[in-house]
Amino acid sequence: MRNHRRATSADVAQEAGVSRATVSYVLNDTPNQKIPEQTRERVLAAAQRLAYSPSTAARALRRGRxxxxxxxxxxxxxxxxxxxxxxxxxxxxxxxxxxxxxxxxxxxxxxxxxxxxxxxxxxxxxxxxxxxxxxxxxxxxxxxxxxxxxxxxxxxxxxxxxxxxxxxxxxTMGRWAGAEQAEFLVKAGHSVLAFANYDDPAVQLTHLARLREAGVHDVCAKYGLPTPLHGVVGSDLEASTAVVRAWADAGVTAVCAYNDEAALAVLSAANDGGLKVPDDLAVIGMDDIPSARSARPPLTTVALDxxxxxxxxxxxxxxxxxxxxxxxxxxxxxxxxxxxxxx
The missing domain is CATH 3.40.50.2300 (Response regulator)
Structure with missing residues (x-):
């Protein structure tokens, strides 16, 4: 019966006709060790023939990690x-x-x-x-x-x-990302902004949402604009529509969304509330998920590299x-x- 035992460094040493220390020096490419090239090649060839792979546990023990x-x-x-x-x-x-x-x-x-x-x-x-x-x-x-x-x-x-x-x-995925959204909208001529959070806890990281909203606030403060309004949109279209209509009534012309899912919810709510995007309300998302490209209208968004x-x-x-x-x-x-x- 064929022996399926895993090859060890001792097996490699015996196959190559060298010491285990030499095998260790060669396979670990240990610096300051003068191993003749012919010996090095013999060890590597023996390791290949025996399909030898070093023990990760032993290596971790030697290195402490x-x-x-x-x-x-x-x-x-x-x-x-x-x-x-x-x-x-x-x-x-x-x-x-x-x-x-x-x-x-x-x-x-x-x-x-x-x-x-x-x-x-x-x-x-x-x-x-x-x-x-x-x-x-x-x-x-x-x-x-x-x-x-x-x-x-x-x-x-x-x-x-x-x-x-x-x-x-x-x-990298926090405050500055929201600032990227707001800078784009302000440079496009918008002066009253809102931030749309998403109501699905399964896809929302609370701290991340807070950082992104803070980035939007930073930009508005930088340009002397009103503090952005805040609202939550998501799975309930009627509730989302009420939020978006209230924003429009308050003079909001552009929305920074926590992510693309929130932005898509804003698009649906705007349509349901009789608002045209982007004529009445500009919307920018975050993440560039695949469905952002097929939205109506297609979603402007911030993509992460x-x-x-x-x-x-x-x-x-x-x-x-x-x-x-x-x-x-x-x-x-x-x-x-x-x-x-x-x-």
Whole structure:
């Protein structure tokens, strides 16, 4: 019967006729070790013949950490844009030899610190809202931590050197994104704005919505415009229509929506209330989901460049882990306005 036992470094050493230490030096590409090229090739060939792969557990034990990056977010449906973001993070981290593992943290779940310790994770990426006690638990560790949409302050990014290698913070999906919407509408000539939140808790991150609305307020204050009105729209068309009609009666000519779902609800409510978009009411969404293109009228929105964002998150994480330089703190361009017919 054929032996299906996994090959070990000892097997490779015996096959190549060298010591286990030499095998370790070659396979780990250990610096400052003068291994003859012929020996190196013999070890690599032996490892290939035996289909040898190093034990990730043993490697983590030697290094004090694994090559796993733990992604943590509250339990929530993963929509189109978040899916793109997770795919981009997986790709950029993989290019650095790291494996991205996502943990959805719900009520009664295992403490995040225990998940982190079990994986011996090299770093942590926190996405969205988490309870303060869980964040404090993570911050007590020495791992590299990047928080996305983590604070009320800042515009595009914050990676203060004195916070590294422990943690860094990005506001990339927060306050500045709402400001992008409002700047576009103000430059188009609108002076009375409203912010539309969405009534479905399954797709809304409360902290993120608050940051986006704050960005709209910032722009209105910057230009000396009235404080934006606030309203909630969503699944109840009659209630949404009442909100939109009240805005129109108050002189609102443009709406910044928390996301594209909220913007689509505003479009439906405006139509139901006898308002023409964009003549009577301009509407701008956020995320550029596929249905935004087929809306009537097609939805103007803010699209997130997930590839650029993931690249920056990875750079911050590597700096936090002590394996890369801290990226420059500057205004990264993570978004672009997709202009269609609604605004």
């Amino acid at each position: 694994s090559d796993v990056v733990l992604g943590v977010m509250a339990t929530t449906p993963i929509g189109v844009v978040l899916g793109y973001m997770l795919n981009s993070l997986t790709e950029t981290l993989s290019a650095e030899g790291l494996t991205f593992v996502l943990h959805l943290h719900g009520q009664g779940a295992q403490p995040i610190s225990e998940v982190h310790q079990a994986l011996s994770s090299a770093g942590v990426v926190v996405i969205g809202d988490l309870p303060a006690e869980d964040l404090e638990d993570l911050h007590r560790s020495s791992t590299g931590i990047v928080r996305m949409a983590g604070t009320e302050e800042g515009r595009h990014s914050a990676s203060p050197v004195d916070m590294l290698p422990v943690r860094a913070t990005l506001d 997930t590839a650029t964002l993931a690249t920056h998150v990875t750079a911050l994480l590597l700096a936090g882990m002590g394996t890369g330089p801290c990226p420059e703190v500057e205004d990264y361009s993570f978004t672009r306005i997709i202009v269609r017919a609604s605004a």
